[in-house]
Amino acid sequence: MFKPDLTRDDVTPESVWLNRRQIIAALGAGSIAGGLPLAANALEELEPHTWEQITTYNNFYEFGTSKSDPAENSQDMVTDPWTVKVDGLVDNPGEYSLADLIGDIPTEERIYRFRCVEAWSMVIPWNGFELNKLLNKVGVQDGAGYVAFETAVLPDVMEGVKFPILDWPYKEGLRLDEAMHPLTIMATGIYDKPIPNQNGAPMRLVVPWKYGFKSIKTIVRISLVAEQPVNTWQHSAANEYGFFANVNPEVDHPRWSQASERVIGAGLFGSRIDTLMFNGYADQVASLYEGMDLRKNF
Amino acid sequence: MGAAATFGPRISGVVRKLPTWPVYLAGMVPGGWLIWRALTNQLGMDPVKTLEHELGLLSLQFLLASLCVTPLLRFARINLLKFRKALGLLAFGYLVLHFLVWLFLDLQMRWSTIGAEIVKRPYLTIGFAAFVLLLPVAATSWQGAVKSMGALAWQRLHRLVYVAVLLGAVHFVMQEKVWSLESLLYLAAATLLVGMRFLWVRSW
Ligand code: HEM
Numbered sequence: 001m002f003k004p005d006l007t008r009d010d011v012t013p014e015s016v017w018l019n020r021r022q023i024i025a026a027l028g029a030g031s032i033a034g035g036l037p038l039a040a041n042a043l044e045e046l047e048p049h050t051w052e053q054i055t056t057y058n059n060f061y062e063f064g065t066s067k068s069d070p071a072e073n074s075q076d077m078v079t080d081p082w083t084v085k086v087d088g089l090v091d092n093p094g095e096y097s098l099a100d101l102i103g104d105i106p107t108e109e110r111i112y113r114f115r116c117v118e119a120w121s122m123v124i125p126w127n128g129f130e131l132n133k134l135l136n137k138v139g140v141q142d143g144a145g146y147v148a149f150e151t152a153v154l155p156d157v158m159e160g161v162k163f164p165i166l167d168w169p170y171k172e173g174l175r176l177d178e179a180m181h182p183l184t185i186m187a188t189g190i191y192d193k194p195i196p197n198q199n200g201a202p203m204r205l206v207v208p209w210k211y212g213f214k215s216i217k218t219i220v221r222i223s224l225v226a227e228q229p230v231n232t233w234q235h236s237a238a239n240e241y242g243f244f245a246n247v248n249p250e251v252d253h254p255r256w257s258q259a260s261e262r263v264i265g266a267g268l269f270g271s272r273i274d275t276l277m278f279n280g281y282a283d284q285v286a287s288l289y290e291g292m293d294l295r296k297n298f
Numbered sequence: 299m300g301a302a303a304t305f306g307p308r309i310s311g312v313v314r315k316l317p318t319w320p321v322y323l324a325g326m327v328p329g330g331w332l333i334w335r336a337l338t339n340q341l342g343m344d345p346v347k348t349l350e351h352e353l354g355l356l357s358l359q360f361l362l363a364s365l366c367v368t369p370l371l372r373f374a375r376i377n378l379l380k381f382r383k384a385l386g387l388l389a390f391g392y393l394v395l396h397f398l399v400w401l402f403l404d405l406q407m408r409w410s411t412i413g414a415e416i417v418k419r420p421y422l423t424i425g426f427a428a429f430v431l432l433l434p435v436a437a438t439s440w441q442g443a444v445k446s447m448g449a450l451a452w453q454r455l456h457r458l459v460y461v462a463v464l465l466g467a468v469h470f471v472m473q474e475k476v477w478s479l480e481s482l483l484y485l486a487a488a489t490l491l492v493g494m495r496f497l498w499v500r501s502w
Contacts, residue, residue, distance in 0.1 A: 057343035120344060165476045255419050257411055264343050268336060271346065272406045
């Protein structure tokens with residue numbers, strides 16, 4: 001049974017980092033809390049960003065293309081009641097109210113790094129649950145190889161969808177094993193508060209080892225499908241954005257390097273750090289891609 | 299005829315009496331304000347990007363402004379020639395800052411990547427080419443240069459600005475993730491202002 005290895009307790013003042021490092025060394029960076037092996041560096045750096053940083057610097061093109069647009073323009077979106085359509089190769093398809101869909105799945109905290117394809121990053125304390133719990137509930141049928149997701153299109157409150165800058169609705173997809181992976185969550189909260197509209201209310205995907213655009217927001221449809229779906233950014237520029245979009249410092253975006261990233265809020269100097277393979281989650285997810293050419297499958 | 303026809307010359311008459319230093323001063327205000335906000339942590343969540351973008355935009359705006367001087371004289375008979383050098387130098391100053399922010403704050407002197415970046419990213423190659431083209435232009439912007447070079451050679455050299463402003467605008471369009479109206483409007487303005495020159499040359 002997988003236990004979340006990154007909780008609020010993992011966020012420690014700088015003074016005790018060293019201590020922790022020694023403990024980790026003693027453990028041989030091995031299994032903590034019976035969970036998956038944990039990279040030592042995953043612990044050292046995880047200090048969550050502030051609520052303000054997380055909720056005012058967003059990419060959510062439905063509400064405008066500048067980083068401050070989503071916080072400013074998304075406040076009229078009503079997310080209660082909310083309906084999510086579940087269809088495709090599932091045992092229990094249907095139009096679910098969000099409450100029914102989640103049912104009694106408990107939420108837990110996951111503190112994850114968030115790495116945008118634009119080469120900036122944050123650390124975010126999500127509240128949510130593993131996507132596999134939801135998928136098991138609706139019953140994945142044999143033959144399903146992928147999960148496809150769609151974001152709401154609400155022209156009354158989304159200024160951005162009136163322009164064809166992207167192919168609306170925003171779509172994303174995961175291979176089934178990626179979707180079932182215990183690190184993959186559906187988030188409904190941040191800092192123990194309901195997730196704000198600009199961050200993808202009422203429910204969004206979070207896949208911490210992939211570029212942020214994979215973590216689709218404001219989900220209205222989940223489909224289990226046989227074929228690999230085309231995600232929105234891949235559709236927009238297939239030579240720049242792929243289906244997998246795994247964080248990989250060795251595979252550059254054609255227009256910028258992915259070898260390093262700017263940490264939001266770190267000020268004018270010294271805000272650039274090296275990007276980690278699979279965003280620091282290599283120990284947990286690298287095996288999913290064994291034998292794959294990650295340069296081709298970017 | 300009447301008021302409209304004399305408007306241009308009248309403005310030009312006023313302009314002739316003005317010194318140029320207030321243009322330099324006024325032109326430095328947006329940059330000073332930007333740097334002040336950067337130093338006092340008022341540039342939002344990603345101050346480096348904001349700084350980089352605002353400086354690039356200011357540079358392009360001043361470049362375009364400097365290209366408006368001749369059309370204003372031709373079409374409206376407003377003579378702002380004496381301010382053209384100030385506008386051009388302000389544009390160049392903001393460009394240098396734009397470049398330095400990229401070098402020192404964005405890439406943070408990861409020297410190994412800097413050369414590779416300029417070569418590998420077409421939008422940076424193009425921006426850098428514009429910067430290089432403007433170096434001799436800026437270097438010959440002092441009073442004596444016209445005399446020592448000869449007016450014709452000086453004028454020819456300064457036509458590099460036309461190429462540079464087009465490259466700069468293309469660089470702006472290319473660095474966007476999706477097509478942006480703003481950047482396309484700047485490119486349109488640059489194309490119009492430069493295209494005008496070519497039409498004039500052909501009709502000479
Ligand atoms: C005449 C020359 C240039 C002009 C007019 C120019 C102008 C601009 C403009 C207008 C922007 C976008 C601002 C915005 O989005 O609001 C920009 C972005 C940028 N420029 Fe330049 N630029 C020039 C040269 C350069 C040079 C020489 C470099 C570095 C080698 C450079 C590096 C950048 C970078 C890194 C960005 C941001 C890209 C991003 O955020 O992904 N530029 N520039």
